[in-house]
Amino acid sequence: MKNKVAVVGAGMIDFGVLYDKSPDMMIEEAYINALQSVDNGIEPQEIQAAWVGTLRGRFTGVTLAHPTGLFKIPVSRVENACATGNDAFRHACFAIAAGVYDTAIVIGYEKMHDVKGGLIRLAAIKDIWMRRARTMPSFFALRGTRHMHLYGSTKEDFALVSVKNRHNGSLYPHAHFRKEVTLEQVMNARIISWPLGLLDCCPVTDGAAAVIICKAEHAKKYTDTPVYVAGSGLSVDSWMLGEDESLVGFPASKLASRQAYKMAGLEPKDIDVGEIHDCFSVTEILNYEDLGFCEKGQGHKLIREGVTTLEGEKPMNPSGGLISKGHPIGATGVAQIAEIYEQLRGTAGKIQVPSAEVGITHNIGVARDNTGSVSCVHILTR
């Protein structure tokens, strides 16, 4: 599938607590923004197939057809926990690479507030987890304390991720949180599940994002600066297998990224910029290790040394990541694709990473009462 699919348009809405926007309004706005982003223009009729990524939104492809008017074409829903957005994109790429469609759109969205099916259902899930004494923050916090114990990372290392990402988010118009925070603020924030305080956690956010893809041969019709899908990977895993003795990091992330690197013929050192899944500050540090940017147990050194800041050698989450943008689940991965698309075209504005040529997107999701995980990774190139 390497380089058979190109991204030629991307649109987002400003993420936030959107009591004033229905799911339909969010989808419609992302859709229109994506259409309008195509440099040489695109007509809705050119879109031959569509995918919607949503965890808990309305079901079926009709979800997408109503607000966009994309009727009379194939529209499917893909869901894969927190990896939903990247996986919806992956499936659209399969269909294009298989030669079935020339041009397609992927829209991810999630309404986390305000609607039946939003917070109400999340609360219901929480009940299940609570019975096992595991909320999402405590689940990731346990991996943090284990990392601290084994490798000598500190609460301050984790906090530095939040400081970095909140700084980046302050520069990014679509982010939910657009104010910087200091290290002191993060360190002193109310503890949610030690070592994670309130400012180590991504917020609860509504959002939508859309990307337009086409077969690579057609890309130049839409833009002089398309971005190609060089690699794609997905894996599930379970720590019930007992193979990962460290209980740090996520084998699924390793497996998914290795698939993507292999397809792309690239290595972790080739990555210039990434949008990776920082649902909690510690998660980003685990990602550095799982995605191969450093050895296991060394992730905190990258943040200490500033390697992953906007000005660093390998900027991660220039958009501010989930910690600044929020994590509207189905939208998250699609937004990452949209952001790396802008980075590789050089149109990322204040968060632009200079001369980025290879970008990575990454989601990690925890599922099935926290006994399993799923990760989806894409590698995009100019």
Next chain:
Amino acid sequence: MKNKVAVVGAGMIDFGVLYDKSPDMMIEEAYINALQSVDNGIEPQEIQAAWVGTLRGRFTGVTLAHPTGLFKIPVSRVENACATGNDAFRHACFAIAAGVYDTAIVIGYEKMHDVKGGLIRLAAIKDIWMRRARTMPSFFALRGTRHMHLYGSTKEDFALVSVKNRHNGSLYPHAHFRKEVTLEQVMNARIISWPLGLLDCCPVTDGAAAVIICKAEHAKKYTDTPVYVAGSGLSVDSWMLGEDESLVGFPASKLASRQAYKMAGLEPKDIDVGEIHDCFSVTEILNYEDLGFCEKGQGHKLIREGVTTLEGEKPMNPSGGLISKGHPIGATGVAQIAEIYEQLRGTAGKIQVPSAEVGITHNIGVARDNTGSVSCVHILTR
């Protein structure tokens, strides 16, 4: 994608009210049956990717990984209302046709009884529909009365579908209902929504089904009699568009089937056997028209003339269809693929259609508070 993908194995569980089986047990059993069905054998390690189709089951690909042990590979969930099973299969075919994987499995399942997420949630949906005075039976019944008004079909025509399908189901070991019914019984059954009586409606059923696919070049490694995926189509539609003045039938079924016929280079007359979506008796008659087996308004003549019986010229639902088997949503389409696979190999036992060479599978789903529909169709060939 034509003929790039082959089906080489298929397994089902006996559909029914399965209070004694958890979703995991259902998935595991379908998985093992599919593995064991492969003529020349297959090792689990040969399966490189997996898809799970479920409407309201547990979310994420991890759903499938736990009961099957299919960890460390990509597992995705596809959902598309009542078309979920066929659409999950469609996505697996895309990935194989794109050359990303050699061999994959698709498992569809639905637990409609007994569990949180089963009937409880369906009841919740019903509430939404009830506010619009539309339950599923009444929705399809309205199309029945309209067909009667416009084209002169009768309640007896619809009843003949149930008589046919319950006869077929009596011969099929996996069916939920395995007893024949008489025309008199169907006609006199308690009315659910006129003209549909209890025996015009598919039952509420638990079930799971699995199919193993591979790239066509590898098919003969697994079996001497593979079945090829000649055509695939999916479409959404909405009658809010007001384009279908008859208000009979489903434009989505027409569009999806035309895509599949076009890909396959085949026509409706080429179809030897079909497993098509008879959620209610009248739906099967509408399908005859939408799938192009007859002109619009002529569907009831096919059932009157016996064209679609097991001994007829164009047998439809030799398995007994949803009316006999039940409709465990995510499983339904995957089971159809499994059944057509057996038909085209000549291994369908008592329900075998003689020398069938081309088969069709079809789902139609109603979604978004009954304002939209989605259909997925596959054409399989020897």
